[in-house]
Amino acid sequence: MTSxxxxxxxxxxxxxxxxSARVSMMTVSRVLRGEPGVSAETRSRxxxxxxxxxxxxxxxxxxxxxxxxxGLIGLVVxxxxxxxxxxxxxxxxxxxxxxxxxxxxxxxxxxxDREQQLVHDFASRRVDGIIVVPAxxxxxxxxxxxxxxxxxxxxxxxxxxAALDLDAVLLDDFGGTREAVxxxxxxxxxxxxxxxxxxASWTGSERFxxxxxxxxxxxxxxxNRYVRQQRPSTALAEQSTAELLALPEPPTALFTANNRxxxxxxxxxxxxxxxVDLAGFDNFxxxxxxxxxxxxxxxxxxxxxxxxxxxxxDRLQPNEVAxxxxxxxxxxxxxxxxxGIPVSTP
Amino acid sequence: MTSxxxxxxxxxxxxxxxxSARVSMMTVSRVLRGEPGVSAETRSRxxxxxxxxxxxxxxxxxxxxxxxxxGLIGLVVxxxxxxxxxxxxxxxxxxxxxxxxxxxxxxxxxxxDREQQLVHDFASRRVDGIIVVPAxxxxxxxxxxxxxxxxxxxxxxxxxxAALDLDAVLLDDFGGTREAVxxxxxxxxxxxxxxxxxxASWTGSERFxxxxxxxxxxxxxxxNRYVRQQRPSTALAEQSTAELLALPEPPTALFTANNRxxxxxxxxxxxxxxxVDLAGFDNFxxxxxxxxxxxxxxxxxxxxxxxxxxxxxDRLQPNEVAxxxxxxxxxxxxxxxxxGIPVSTP
DNA sequence: CTGTTAGCGCCTTCAA
DNA sequence: TTGAAGGCGCTAACAG
Numbered sequence: 275m276t277s278x279x280x281x282x283x284x285x286x287x288x289x290x291x292x293x294s295a296r297v298s299m300m301t302v303s304r305v306l307r308g309e310p311g312v313s314a315e316t317r318s319r320x321x322x323x324x325x326x327x328x329x330x331x332x333x334x335x336x337x338x339x340x341x342x343x344x345g346l347i348g349l350v351v352x353x354x355x356x357x358x359x360x361x362x363x364x365x366x367x368x369x370x371x372x373x374x375x376x377x378x379x380x381x382x383x384x385x386x387d388r389e390q391q392l393v394h395d396f397a398s399r400r401v402d403g404i405i406v407v408p409a410x411x412x413x414x415x416x417x418x419x420x421x422x423x424x425x426x427x428x429x430x431x432x433x434x435x436a437a438l439d440l441d442a443v444l445l446d447d448f449g450g451t452r453e454a455v456x457x458x459x460x461x462x463x464x465x466x467x468x469x470x471x472x473x474a475s476w477t478g479s480e481r482f483x484x485x486x487x488x489x490x491x492x493x494x495x496x497x498n499r500y501v502r503q504q505r506p507s508t509a510l511a512e513q514s515t516a517e518l519l520a521l522p523e524p525p526t527a528l529f530t531a532n533n534r535x536x537x538x539x540x541x542x543x544x545x546x547x548x549x550v551d552l553a554g555f556d557n558f559x560x561x562x563x564x565x566x567x568x569x570x571x572x573x574x575x576x577x578x579x580x581x582x583x584x585x586x587x588d589r590l591q592p593n594e595v596a597x598x599x600x601x602x603x604x605x606x607x608x609x610x611x612x613x614g615i616p617v618s619t620p
Numbered sequence: 621m622t623s624x625x626x627x628x629x630x631x632x633x634x635x636x637x638x639x640s641a642r643v644s645m646m647t648v649s650r651v652l653r654g655e656p657g658v659s660a661e662t663r664s665r666x667x668x669x670x671x672x673x674x675x676x677x678x679x680x681x682x683x684x685x686x687x688x689x690x691g692l693i694g695l696v697v698x699x700x701x702x703x704x705x706x707x708x709x710x711x712x713x714x715x716x717x718x719x720x721x722x723x724x725x726x727x728x729x730x731x732x733d734r735e736q737q738l739v740h741d742f743a744s745r746r747v748d749g750i751i752v753v754p755a756x757x758x759x760x761x762x763x764x765x766x767x768x769x770x771x772x773x774x775x776x777x778x779x780x781x782a783a784l785d786l787d788a789v790l791l792d793d794f795g796g797t798r799e800a801v802x803x804x805x806x807x808x809x810x811x812x813x814x815x816x817x818x819x820a821s822w823t824g825s826e827r828f829x830x831x832x833x834x835x836x837x838x839x840x841x842x843x844n845r846y847v848r849q850q851r852p853s854t855a856l857a858e859q860s861t862a863e864l865l866a867l868p869e870p871p872t873a874l875f876t877a878n879n880r881x882x883x884x885x886x887x888x889x890x891x892x893x894x895x896v897d898l899a900g901f902d903n904f905x906x907x908x909x910x911x912x913x914x915x916x917x918x919x920x921x922x923x924x925x926x927x928x929x930x931x932x933x934d935r936l937q938p939n940e941v942a943x944x945x946x947x948x949x950x951x952x953x954x955x956x957x958x959x960g961i962p963v964s965t966p
Numbered sequence: 967c968t969g970t971t972a973g974c975g976c977c978t979t980c981a982a
Numbered sequence: 983t984t985g986a987a988g989g990c991g992c993t994a995a996c997a998g
Binding site: 284285286328330331332333334335337338344346349353354355357360361363364367368371376377378379380381394395397398399400419420422423537540541544558559560562563564565576615616617618 | 676677679683690695700703706714724740743745766769883906909922961962963
Binding site: 287288289299300303304307331332334335336337338339340 | 974975976977978
């Protein structure tokens with residue numbers, strides 16, 4: 275019955291089941307897929323063998339034979355430690371699971387070469403499609419043509435190149451920022467600093483555009499002394515904020531272009547001299563418990579992921595939308611205010 | 621040259637390349653794998669065809685043919701929105717990538733049936749192994765025997781059953797908690813509440829054990845009025861904390877058993893009546909900016925993931941450790957103190 | 967140097 | 983109701 279040796283018994287194949295049940299492989303196949311036309315007696319003999327051997331069909335072999343898709347979706351993000359990306363991933367996973375698919379994950383740590391490598395690896399594994407939060411500003415390597423026609427959906431950034439006709443899920447970077455900065459202006463601020471992302475990036479430029487538009491709306495000129503555009507890092511942001519506060523004529527308010535910058539600024543402000551009004555892009559947990567009043571451009575990062583997965587899913591159906599032109603979805607943002615915990619000033 | 625129709629040209633196969641280069645498939649195979657023994661002339665003809673067709677080898681077919689592993693690692697977590705899990709996932713991804721593997725991700729949303737479903741799905745896809753942060757307390761369905769001998773590594777919780785001999789990566793739940801609670805006691809507290817996880821869970825029971833041990837060390841009896849053991853939720857924790865503070869003889873300090881509970885407690889304390897000392901398990905971003913002094917049991921969640929991936933990786937090498945007995949790794953914890961931002965009390 | 971044969975695990979087609 | 987042949991995309995093993 276049971277053998278004593280501990281050889282790690284390779285996975286049983288359908289042939290093993292067939293031999294054990296003394297039928298042909300075809301019969302086993304039929305039973306497992308619930309096809310009719312198998313006698314009850316044979317069926318139960320097969321099922322017994324399946325159970326006895328612990329047989330489990332090889333999905334990889336199935337999809338090869340069926341020429342079917344693998345049911346895998348590639349997801350490429352730049353930094354899973356940032357809640358923005360992990361929530362996005364959660365949204366992708368949830369929607370994918372609902373459509374019977376799984377997510378294969380790649381973290382680029384912001385390196386474009388790694389992004390390219392991951393995308394090609396996914397393509398070689400014959401994933402059904404890929405969702406990318408692009409790390410860089412050139413997306414040529416994401417063209418489906420480069421990837422054997424593999425559908426690609428961009429998240430948080432549109433295709434860099436107009437000729438690159440990819441689906442994309444975006445935030446209202448421009449509108450959200452404009453609204454937030456306008457609110458700062460409405461509160462009477464005239465010297466508002468901008469702690470932004472690299473100007474070359476989509477979000478970096480769009481949010482800066484929103485900052486400028488709000489100033490323009492109010493007839494205020496942009497003062498470059500107050501503009502910092504750099505890669506997101508809480509440490510860098512903290513330092514930049516301190517520098518801004520130390521200017522001869524310091525800003526009275528600050529707009530931070532993403533959650534890293536906002537958090538860094540909070541650290542600096544908390545031990546800064548005067549009170550500076552702070553608004554920023556991205557909502558985050560604990561924003562309500564900080565010692566700094568905050569106005570945040572808020573949205574559902576999970577929704578971004580869900581919508582990206584949905585766009586991709588639509589491309590995988592054999593219907594008309596699958597071959598239609600690229601679509602673009604904008605996830606709405608709203609302004610949220612946190613009064614800030616009153617700090618004692620001894 | 622180029623055709624005008626927009627049929628979504630199926631991925632070219634090796635046969636297509638062979639025909640296009642007028643050689644046999646074997647020659648193409650050899651060229652692509654860089655095998656010697658192909659004339660330079662033939663080789664370049666093949667490479668030209670590969671480029672022209674945009675051919676990309678099918679990894680699924682390769683691993684089927686080679687009987688090799690898929691290079692996929694299954695990762696099952698309960699809630700990717702919790703930074704603990706997303707950082708763990710990051711650690712797994714990083715180590716996996718270093719060993720040329722990819723991660724396929726599943727979120728259980730704390731449902732054990734979904735966990736089982738995911739694990740079986742991964743097994744069917746012939747992943748090399750699975751890393752699970754178990755959602756429930758019965759791990760029988762994770763036995764490699766149930767999974768065709770697939771290696772399984774547990775994270776954050778040991779196997780429920782002594783007969784279940786699985787690798788595991790753990791935190792020092794007991795020691796960390798004991799140390800933290802001891803510190804509260806050393807500060808003079810005698811009525812310390814415990815806002816814990818379900819007693820049935822490993823972390824729930826271990827951390828409670830630590831809480832008890834610290835009391836025992838100091839010769840203080842546990843007072844059940846101050847003990848709450850419930851599922852982690854910031855909202856629940858906030859409510860429980862409020863209730864504890866409203867007791868006739870309220871606790872003077874509180875130990876929270878995970879990051880959800882700590883955050884919930886902070887919300888309650890922030891508007892609570894008196895000053896209550898707070899210690900908790902799990903460090904988290906922004907702990908330094910909260911209006912509540914915090915003593916946190918801190919560790920590297922990424923390290924948990926890395927070590928889990930390492931244990932799994934070791935099982936996949938054809939060496940002696942791969943077939944050795946189950947191993948257990950404990951990731952160290954340390955106590956971190958945050959003074960808390962001084963709040964004004966008008 | 968190049969090609970033919972056979973088969974990984976599974977399933978469609980056709981025959982018995 | 984069951985089975986045999988053939989092939990999905992690829993590559994070892996063996997010719998020539």
